[in-house]
Amino acid sequence: MSIDLDVINELKEIMGDDFDELISIFISDGQTQIENLKLSIQSSNVEDTRRFAHTLKGSSANLGLNALSESCMTLERNAAEGLPEDASELLENIINRYNTAKEILTEKL
Amino acid sequence: MKILIVDDDTTNRLVLSAYLKKDGYTVVAAKNGVEAIELFQLEEPDLILMDVMMPVMDGYEATIKIKSMTTDKFIPIIFLTAMTDEKALSRCVEVGGDDFLTKPYNRVILKAKIDALERVSQLYNTVYEQKRELISHQINEAKEHEVARKVFDSILNPGCLSSDNIQLHLSPMSLFNGDVVLAAVKPTGGLHILFGDFTGHGLAASLGALPLSDVFYSMTAKGYSISDIVREVNRKLKQQLPTGMFLAACLVEIDIINMVLKYWNGAIPGAFLHKGNSIIELKSKNLPLGILDDSGFSDKVDIIEIHDYDRVILSTDGILEAENSEGKMFGAERFTECLHDKLDSDVDLFQHILNVLDDFTQEQEQTDDVTLGVITCDINYINQLVSQKSAFKKFVPTHWKFDLYFFYDAIKSIDPVPLINQILSEIQGHQVQQDKLSMILTELFCNSLDHGLLGLDSSVKSTPEGFMQFYADKESRLNELDSGSIFISVKNEPHETGGNLTIVFEDSGKGFDVSKIEDNNASQTAIDESSPLKFSGRGISLIRNYCQSVTYNDTGNRIECIYSWTNNET
Numbered sequence: 213m214s215i216d217l218d219v220i221n222e223l224k225e226i227m228g229d230d231f232d233e234l235i236s237i238f239i240s241d242g243q244t245q246i247e248n249l250k251l252s253i254q255s256s257n258v259e260d261t262r263r264f265a266h267t268l269k270g271s272s273a274n275l276g277l278n279a280l281s282e283s284c285m286t287l288e289r290n291a292a293e294g295l296p297e298d299a300s301e302l303l304e305n306i307i308n309r310y311n312t313a314k315e316i317l318t319e320k321l
Numbered sequence: 322m323k324i325l326i327v328d329d330d331t332t333n334r335l336v337l338s339a340y341l342k343k344d345g346y347t348v349v350a351a352k353n354g355v356e357a358i359e360l361f362q363l364e365e366p367d368l369i370l371m372d373v374m375m376p377v378m379d380g381y382e383a384t385i386k387i388k389s390m391t392t393d394k395f396i397p398i399i400f401l402t403a404m405t406d407e408k409a410l411s412r413c414v415e416v417g418g419d420d421f422l423t424k425p426y427n428r429v430i431l432k433a434k435i436d437a438l439e440r441v442s443q444l445y446n447t448v449y450e451q452k453r454e455l456i457s458h459q460i461n462e463a464k465e466h467e468v469a470r471k472v473f474d475s476i477l478n479p480g481c482l483s484s485d486n487i488q489l490h491l492s493p494m495s496l497f498n499g500d501v502v503l504a505a506v507k508p509t510g511g512l513h514i515l516f517g518d519f520t521g522h523g524l525a526a527s528l529g530a531l532p533l534s535d536v537f538y539s540m541t542a543k544g545y546s547i548s549d550i551v552r553e554v555n556r557k558l559k560q561q562l563p564t565g566m567f568l569a570a571c572l573v574e575i576d577i578i579n580m581v582l583k584y585w586n587g588a589i590p591g592a593f594l595h596k597g598n599s600i601i602e603l604k605s606k607n608l609p610l611g612i613l614d615d616s617g618f619s620d621k622v623d624i625i626e627i628h629d630y631d632r633v634i635l636s637t638d639g640i641l642e643a644e645n646s647e648g649k650m651f652g653a654e655r656f657t658e659c660l661h662d663k664l665d666s667d668v669d670l671f672q673h674i675l676n677v678l679d680d681f682t683q684e685q686e687q688t689d690d691v692t693l694g695v696i697t698c699d700i701n702y703i704n705q706l707v708s709q710k711s712a713f714k715k716f717v718p719t720h721w722k723f724d725l726y727f728f729y730d731a732i733k734s735i736d737p738v739p740l741i742n743q744i745l746s747e748i749q750g751h752q753v754q755q756d757k758l759s760m761i762l763t764e765l766f767c768n769s770l771d772h773g774l775l776g777l778d779s780s781v782k783s784t785p786e787g788f789m790q791f792y793a794d795k796e797s798r799l800n801e802l803d804s805g806s807i808f809i810s811v812k813n814e815p816h817e818t819g820g821n822l823t824i825v826f827e828d829s830g831k832g833f834d835v836s837k838i839e840d841n842n843a844s845q846t847a848i849d850e851s852s853p854l855k856f857s858g859r860g861i862s863l864i865r866n867y868c869q870s871v872t873y874n875d876t877g878n879r880i881e882c883i884y885s886w887t888n889n890e891t
Contacts, residue, residue, distance in 0.1 A: 219425070227339045234339075238332045266374060271332035273425035281425075 214309070215316055219276025224320060235317045238275060242268060242310055249287075249306070253299045261299070262291045268306070272313070280309040322439060325366035326350040327357040327383065328401060329375040333424075337370060337401075340428050346435075354378025354386075361387050361396075368438060369398045370422065373409060381416045388417035395445035397438035401426075466524075473527060476534055480505040481512070481706060486697040488671040499526030500637045500692040501568075503534055505541040506706045508750075511577050513541045513550070514696055516589055516635040517570035517610075529568060529611075532557050543746060544755070547572045548620040551585045551610070555618050558611030567611035571603060573633055574622075577700050582633065583622045591636035591656055594625055595670065600660050601625060603633075631698045632670060634660065639691035640674075643682050651681050671695040718815035718888065721748055725809040729802045732770065737809060738762045745811075752819065752888045757867050761884060764864050765826045766807070771795060773828030773878055774805045805829040819887035821869070825879065832877030 224231045245268040252260035269284035283306045290296035324346045328334050338348040349364045351357040353375045361369070369387065373380040384398050397419040402409060413421065419441075420434055482489060482504050489502060501517040515537050519526040536557055540550045551572050558568055569588035576583060586592055587607035594601040607619060636656070643651040659677040664670065674693060723744060727735060741762055742755050771777045775798040781787035810825040865871050868882040 222428075223336065223339060226343045227335075230335070230339065234332065234335045237335065241331060263374065267330055270424045271330050274333055274336040276425070 214279030215313060216276030216278055217316075219274075220317070220320055223275070232321055234275075235321060238271060239314055239317065241271065242314070246303075246307055246310060249303055253295065253303055256295050258291055258295050261295065262288050265291065265306075275313075275317070277309075277313045280306065280313050283309050322368065322435075323347040323349065323364060323366040324435070325357065325360055325364065325369045327352075327354070327369065327375070327380065328372040329353055330372070333372070333401070337426060337431075340426060340431060341435075343428075344432055344435075354380065354383030357383045358386055358390075361390070367396065367442065368435060369396060370401055371398050371418070372401045373413070381412060384413075384416045384418055393449065395442045395449070397442055399434060399438065469524070473530065476531060480538060484702075484706060486699045486702050487514075488669075488695045488697075490671075490675060490691070490693040500639070501527075501530045501533060501570075502635075502692060502694055503537045504696075505538055506703075507541060507574070508544050509578075510704065512573075512575040512696070512703055512706070513537070513547060514573045514575070514633070514635070514694075515570060516573075516592070516637070516692070516694060517568045518589065518637040518639075518692070519568050520566050520609075525566075529558060529562050529566065532561055533568065546622075547574045547583060547585055548622055551587075551622075552615070552618060552620040555610045555613065556615050559614065562611045567609040569609040569638070571605075571635055572622075573603070573635070573696075575627070575633070575696070575698050575703065577698075577703050580627055580700075582625045582627045582631075582698070584625075585620065585622045589635065590638050590641055590653060591634070593634040593657075593660060594627070595632040595634055595660060596628065597631070600657070602657075627698050629698065629700050633694075633696040633698070634670070634674075635694045635696070636674075637692045640678060640693055643678060643691060645682050651678060655681065669695075718749065718752065718813065718820040720813065720815060722810065722812035726806055727809070728806045729774070729804055732774070732805075732807060733799060733802065737766055737807075741809070741811060749813075749820075753822075753886045758822075758884065758886070761824070761864055761867055761882065764861075765824065765880060765882070766809075768861075768880070769807050769826045769828040769830075770799075772833065773830030774802065774807065775799060776830065819885065822884045822886065824882045824884060827879040830878055832874075835873045835875060835877045 223234065227234060245264050248264045249261060249268075251257075252264060265284045265288040269281050269288060272284065273281040283302065287296070287299070287302045287306065290302065291299070296302065324341055326334055326337050326341075326348060328337070328350070329352050334350045334352075338350055341348045349360055349366060351360045355378045357369070357371070357378075360366075371380040371384060380400060384400075387396065387398065398417065399420045399422050400413040400418045401422050401424065402413065410421065419438060422431060422434060480503055481487070482502060484504070487504055491500065491502070499519040499521055501515070501519065503513075503515040503517075505513050507513060515533075517530075517533065519529050533554055536554050537550060540553060545553075551570075554568075554570070562568075571584060571586040571589035571592045573592075574583040582594060584592070584603045585607065586603050586605040588605050588609040590605065592603035592605075594603060603623070603625075606621075606623075641651055641653055641656060645651075655677070656674075659674055660670070662673065662677075664673055668676075671693070674695075678691075725737060725741075727737060738759055742759060745753055745755070745758070772779065775795060777791060777794055777798065779791070782791045806829050808825070808827040810823075810827075812823040814821045814823070861871070864882060868884050870881075870883045872881050873879065
């Protein structure tokens with residue numbers, strides 16, 4: 213289950229009109245986090261890498277985007293002691309999963 | 322219920338607040354620790370959901386600050402965290418977090434945690450509220466105790482407890498003492514002492530001391546004997562104290578005119594008269610006060626001859642029951658033993674008893690009120706107390722007269738004898754010997770009522786059956802009485818050492834053949850056992866014995882007596 217549609221449907225039901233706002237904020241915030249991650253990995257800033265991965269991990273989990281959240285968690289964990297060698301691959305993975313999620317979420321609008 | 326969400330991530334805030342609003346909570350949200358503190362003060366939320374990692378001020382710091390601002394109220398803080406980092410979790414607890422919530426949020430768990438903490442916070446706030454109430458009650462109570470204690474002290478100490486011949490040791494277990502010691506100088510000389518121990522101790526036990534001291538001091542001041550006082554105290558305590566509460570008491574009169582000690586002891590174990598080389602126990606022969614009805618109560622006092630400097634030792638059972646470290650009681654034996662000890666001239670008995678008790682108990686804590694009193698029968702000193710006491714109103718014999726009318730309905734409920742006594746003592750203080758006068762008045766009233774108004778025949782009283790019949794008839798006739806009256810007049814003619822009282826009783830009855838009783842009495846001044854007027858004649862002969870003259874009118878419904886009195890107080 214890479215994306216938990218039950219969570220998204222429940223949120224849509226509970227939030228009503230606010231759901232659209234939630235999705236657009238997530239999509240734009242997610243984009244921002246990914247840009248931030250790119251920069252911090254390029255500049256080998258471990259602290260920032262961990263923090264941005266952590267934030268995206270949390271918000272994606274709350275929307276039932278389990279696959280994306282897991283990818284962020286892997287990056288966060290691997291960055292615990294220095295920048296991981298596969299940081300760029302992990303980021304690639306995050307970006308792919310983000311894009312998939314974005315498509316599905318946009319359909320729900 | 323208002324909940325504050327603190328999270329820097331907008332998505333998280335939106336999702337959480339959607340969940341919470343759905344469950345009916347009011348939600349406010351802050352993006353970081355600083356905003357959280359501001360909103361906390363502004364919105365006064367009941368619960369906080371706190372993210373850990375935030376810019377500006379993180380969740381730990383915000384939690385420490387908020388917890389330090391809420392000492393009088395419990396505001397639960399739930400940390401929003403990934404349950405992965407043990408160090409981070411323990412830090413959450415350290416700074417004062419009350420629970421965790423892991424991401425992703427689960428609505429059911431979220432609701433359950435909030436409900437649980439809401440119950441805890443209600444409990445906490447109730448307890449806190451009660452604690453605050455309790456503290457304010459305690460403060461009030463302490464104030465009230467202080468006031469009550471002042472009232473008690475001033476009520477219980479108008480007597481002469483501080484006199485030099487009275488040595489007293491009082492050590493109450495609490496603010497109030499279940500033990501009571503009262504002492505007062507009699508208006509005619511001598512001392513009255515009451516040593517009492519109420520059941521229990523503390524405030525409840527000392528409450529009974531109020532009616533007790535009232536009766537003791539006022540009756541002593543009016544010249545009543547300890548018999549009268551102990552009877553009245555018993556009656557009052559029986560009436561006013563709850564069942565199961567009573568007073569063990571020993572009343573003592575030191576009569577320095579006749580050099581005797583009179584005492585009544587009801588359940589005080591440690592009462593003695595120390596006569597130098599011999600010791601007499603003032604034995605308890607009665608139940609404590611406040612148990613028996615007046616009719617079953619005995620006010621009989623015992624009388625012992627005393628000499629100058631004899632000592633009365635009174636103690637409550639707190640001394641006898643004082644325990645040492647091994648749990649042994651001091652006991653009556655040790656107590657009497659130490660009374661017998663030969664003492665050096667520089668140690669007095671009172672101090673000796675306390676020393677022996679101290680040696681015995683060492684540092685053991687008291688379990689009951691311990692009270693000890695030693696009263697020295699120092700005649701000169703007690704005499705001196707009386708003359709100091711005479712600062713009270715000096716009465717001189719004066720001219721006066723009062724008339725009283727009692728109609729049939731009043732007669733059923735009023736006993737005029739104490740009323741007349743009362744009036745008399747208001748006018749002449751305690752100069753008039755009221756015991757004799759009371760007997761005269763009682764006889765006069767009975768004659769007017771029984772024979773005059775009720776028409777009873779005293780001669781039936783000569784047999785035991787008739788005696789009973791007489792009183793049965795008296796009761797029923799008194800009940801049915803619907804007319805008639807008794808007139809009473811008392812007049813005083815003063816002379817140098819006292820006065821002559823002219824006492825008149827006149828009833829509205831038919832009267833009697835005066836010549837009969839006059840003849841009868843002319844031939845017998847003392848009571849003649851063979852006379853048919855054996856019982857009925859007694860009253861009249863008593864009146865004749867005590868009065869200077871007794872005369873009837875011709876119709877026999879009016880009697881006039883002259884009673885001569887000399888000033889009691891000189």
